[in-house]
Amino acid sequence: MKKIKILSLSLVVVLAGLFTYANLRPLSVAEKLPTVDLASYRLKGPMTPAERLALEQKMSALPGVTACSVNKEGRVASVLFHRKEIDEAQLARQLSNKGQWRVAQKALQTSGGCPMHGMTAPFHAFISVLDLRN
């Protein structure tokens, strides 16, 4: 019984320490910016370079969108956005340009990529959840 009490107390102390760290750690200039999400889409249908640029500019000007790129072939579009202001379905509707292009969200790989970010991601994610400033 005494061991359980000590263990519980230790856990509370560790959690309190992590909570304090999460909320008092100095944030970098970049960390103070609102967080973003990324969605990628496959586009079907002919697209001229001028239409591609116009679509990028239209998408980039939408509220909640921070950047949008369409590849040179006009087959892939990627969008960075603030989820609180716009979602993937709304982005897909805007990308279709009233049905001019068929749009399907592209599933991104879930493993691989930059190994360093992969290793620190769980800790970063946990600290972000505890950080009430987010």
Added chain:
Amino acid sequence: MKPNRILFACLMAIAMAFTTRCTDDNKGNGEPTLYTRLGGIDVISKVTDKFLTNVVADDMINTRFEATVGNHYRLQVLRNNLIDQICAGTGGPCQYKGQTMLEAHTGMKISAAEFSALMADLAAALDFCEVAEREKNDLLTILTPMESDIVDK
């Protein structure tokens, strides 16, 4: 006489402190830092966001980034590191907290062609954000030497 000297010394110290603060943002020759000439953190974050979407739309290199940008938290780490790195490298008030380029890319076997594609995506982002030619070249000049720590590691 002595209190006057002390007062004079204090005034000089205050004046020097103000002068230092005013010249924080230049190279010492009166010219603003590249960070200021680029437009500060707002422009750097816009360029970084456009660069990230360019990379993810780029079929040549997007598989290298998909798993990172597809995860909300990994995306923030990558984005924050890129912004801090550009900000710090151009003389801005940021501190890059990430790994060195050599540490971060060892084992990834990135080819010279992939690095060139990445730099082309960055140049396209700078053009899209209407960064002036001089500032664009200055920034690319700072970043290009990283190739030796990234390619074929």
